[in-house]
Amino acid sequence: MAETKEESRIGVFICHCGTNIAGSLSIEEVKNYAMTLDGVIVADEYQYMCSTPGQSKIIDAIKEHNLNGIVVAACSPRLHEPTFRTATEEGGLNKFRFEMANIRDQNSWVHMHDWEGATEKAKDQVLIAVAKARMLEDLQPKSVPVEHSALVLGGGVGGMQAALDLASAGIKTYLVEKAPPTVGGRMSQLDKTFPTLDCSQCILTPKMVDVGRHPPNIELKTYTEVEKVEGYIGNFTITLRKKGRGVLDPTEALERGIVGGGCNGCGDCAEVCPVIKPNPPFEMGMAPRKAIYIYHPQVMPPLQYTIDFDSCVKCGLCVEACGPEKRAIDLDSVDTFEEIRVGTCILAIGYDYIPIEQKMEWGYKQFDNVITGLEFERLICASGPTGGHLIRPSDGQTPMKVGFVLCAGSRDNTGGVNKPYCSRFCCMYSLKHAHQIMEKIPGAVPYIFYMDIRSFGKMYEEFYYRIQNEGAKFIRGRVANILEDPITKNLIVNAEDTLLGRPVSMEMDMVVLAAAVQPKPEAEKIRQMFGVSKSQDGWLLEAHPKLNPCGTTTAGIYLAGVCQGPKDIPDTVAQAEGAASAASIPIHTGEVQLEPYFAQCMDEICAGCGMCLQQCPYGALDLVEKNGRTVMEVTEAKCKGCGTCGGFCPGGAIKMQHFTSPQICAQIDAFLLKGEDN
């Protein structure tokens, strides 16, 4: 039996949380019950325990009654444990002498119509918390130094902004981009941006240039993936895999002793390359690309060629064309690995579009003239495959009637698609597309099939007015199906104009589907490496949707951009700046406090069997010789406090601080035996 070393002097404080708690259960009854519990010296209640007067009650009571344990019955410890720990500390107690009973989120809110049941449960919750509080011990949080560097994963506009902010704050920042050999992301594929109609590339290039110019603070690593993540806040060790690009830049060339060599972007190699493939990622497959290529003209790092080894036939013509001076091409280049150490990480890994051909009723990939919004961006973009002339893929003609299908896959609960959320920027870019058609093609009419126009941002509704005023036709109805006239390749769009209450069947020259967005397939692997949860729809989960929208439940990992949920460019950039600010705080503080939930070996009980070693995912446990016996030893710096070793130890020799076996057993006993002795 675990003896309490000192006489328990517990104070119990019950929060009304306005009517959130007090409206569903009897505070009075819970308070009176608390007073009957062994070790409870004082029980009190207050409207809002988290308020300053509420906290003062705790501080004063500790002093007045010489308390050695505090229980607050209120909301979730995930919300207010830090608040009350601080109060406990201000009262002069060790802050780990505090325990919380969650009688709001896990009681009054979920048993709103069961006064008695909720009251009984609250009494038990207090009982369980008091049982634990009586067993609590003083603990000292562990301070660890923080690496003065950060990782930003993803080189889109969000990742670039975060990296620029971190770098400007004087933090060494690794900006890692996986797929294309450049930063820029989705935004570099866009033509204009709503509602200002800024040219996307024009406002993006300065940022790309800055990212390139920021050395030594920004270390740009393109064509690079994260292979492994180890460590914890302040001390992450990240293994990067730099994919073999097949082309050496001047620095890399110099490292190999080729003075004055390396790629200068002349393009002689691409000219001779015999392999021609559609350019799927950037031009949506609408333009050809050689096996050795530049991703797009504004790439950063600049004018850097890359070999697509999936299509390269290794004929060697490019090596010849490059010549003996530059010697920039290495057809045998392989992936290389590198370890970096960072204090915090920001994930800005972006998004994908759903394969909209799944919605077969709209005929994408069946009918030539049904395209997606992103394809439209490339077709209307001056640097795109058609030089900015919007043409029908079937015959190169200029479309005069263009239909826009909004919510193409968004807000759709059907199996197969199952994207119940709003993709949040399709309304606005479709309005912008409508504007661009009317601007570029005199007499052309856009028809926008919509359910709701969600123009929620600054100057967005005004943009909607403008497009309506310019002559775009809005039809309030979701498109039922699209049929193709096999001869003209025109499209018949069927829908109901729900405002008119009449079905419409309209012949269009071209249809643009505003396809829904979804998390990238690799997001799953990445979030598991970084220990980030996902929300129900697969987007990465923020720590709190309102109060901590950039953080995650893993300390030191932050989110920016669409990977956390659909958002447009302004919101992405804003969140990126938020994430950068949050990520810089521990770095500038220089140290973080870790909760002291470490495992400890009780040497006198430990048999030295070593079975716990396999339980630990962090390799924090070792067998050592102590006083002539083999016992286990914990490396505190590696231990994260999960307690998996403690849950397993056959001899009960591992003490999990703050979650000790006697504490947990006391909680179980308290509820089941109600103070009766077993």
Next chain:
Amino acid sequence: MSGNMKQYAFFLGCIAPNRYPGCEAAAIKTSEKLGIELLPLKGASCCPAPGAFGAIDLKVWYALAARNLVLAEEMNMDITLICNGCYKSIWEVNHILKHNDELRDGVNEVLAEVDMEFKGSIDVWHLIELYYDEKICGVEKVRASVTRPLSGTKIAPHYGCHLLKPKKERHFGDTENPPMWFEELIDALGAESVQYRNKMQCCGAGGGVRGFDLTHSLDITNEKLINVQEVGADAITEFCPFCQLQYDRGQVEIQEKFGQAYNLPVLHYNELLGLAQGMTPQELALDLHAVDCKPFLEKIL
């Protein structure tokens, strides 16, 4: 009883045996050549009609369909049938009752009145499904059974609704990307299947609409006929006697009401298969069809 024959309880429904007996005769004879033996399901009734009857009281619809299912359960044999409407009643009720305890208990309460109990021990198949299924028959076996190829004919397929829709409660996949398996079965007879606009659209008969508002119903049929005629089809084929009735008698009614004539013969797939396997028009009672099949028959005989 031949050893290699797969046996099924043959659920007839109403329109096939009572209006187009050629469908029934052909189904039995042609299936036999494909290794499928159809045994009479004695005492079966109307499925009952899902649109017209389910519209009034779904509970009775469940119960009467369950009664038909129980007859086959008592034979310990899967059901096969040749009508989309029957498929909706028999297959769907079987499916629902197997998965919904509340409805199943309700149905069994009624069936107890007539000393029956729905157990959920059998499956239901459309005969065309069995023909296409490689494990049961398959297109090649159909092709091999042909002795008189229907060469030189262009045939428009009509899939109908209730075998394929709603897709989430069926197992035939997406109906938006128009299915082509029926075409494979038609082409296997030596005929040329043709594609036409809005192939997957309803014939217009279902849901009791044919009885409630014939003109409305025929207008939908007419739209289909226009699309079929546009591509120069010699005949329409389907695997639903109710669709057949709508297209066949419907053409006469359309001529009366709208003054438009198509003279497009309408044949159940089993009738086509019968012809391709050498059955005579007399053996198929094609003279009972409202639209004269002769022009079509002349192309193949």
Next chain:
Amino acid sequence: MARVKEYGNAELEEKLRDTNYYTTDSNPQFLEDVKKLSRTAANMCYQCGTCTGSCPSAPPRSSYRIRLFMRKGVLGLEQEALNDPDLWLCTTCYSCTDRCPRDLAPTDVIMAMRNLAFKVDIVPRNFLKTVQLIYNTGHGVPNNDVNRAARVKLGLPADPPTTHSYPEFIPGIQKIMDFYKMKENADRILAEESK
């Protein structure tokens, strides 16, 4: 505003009838009944119109709008929905169900509403005729002499091996239908109609 104007003139009353929607027009139970019978969450309709746009019965030939029936279901407008003759124009092709982005089954909602209409004696004649035919013969489309002759020529029995050949099964069918008073109601409605 007074909903009844009491102008004492039927024509005027009708012409100036208050067509506002009042919450008192709603019967919330109607939505619940529809949901239970249709086994679909009819309340989740967001009125996008995909159903009407997919409907072969709506576009060029009628005033039937399946979306409006969904709306009337959501609002509990029982009388309006059940008394609308368009309710009987659905061919049950399930195109709307296949395309509904909310994964609802509007077709089954129509079927549920028809069931509810029958409970208050709203039902087209042809549906009742089918009831009587099945009650008496087991078949909605029974055999006839021309067909019998044709069957014999084909080598089939004059009557198929259904209830036609085994009339001993008909009482069982009648028992099932009587259990729900279906025939009784059908007869009564037809009799009242012919009065």
Next chain:
Amino acid sequence: MTDETWNPKIIAIICNWCSYAGADLAGGARIQYPPDVRAIRVMCTGRVDPLFIMKAFQDGADGMLISGCHFGDCHYLEGNYKCAKRMFLVKNLLKNIGLDDNRLRMTFVSASEGAKWGAVMEDVVKTVKELGPSPIKKYER
């Protein structure tokens, strides 16, 4: 038949990162469920010692729930796997000592699955109510 007036004693040991957060989310969403379960928070289900479970049943618990993160989502990489493996062992043990192993349940509820938490609560209480009071209580008297 379940006794409507009997309230089973059920203890849940749930992990801080997923199931506890999911339970909080259920609260935020006001998802209503029966109040019979008492939760004890641990950092990870890996912390769950089989002895805790045996202790609870010995003390007369009618049911126990262990709930953690989905596989692959563990905040500590693999604590939930380790726990799940132990649960097989404990369930076997329960069967062998004559306790219905349905009294012990392990579920996986993520931080975003508030509705699922509500469903788990409903189901656990229903299951335990159907099983009735723990037979161990009888021996105590």
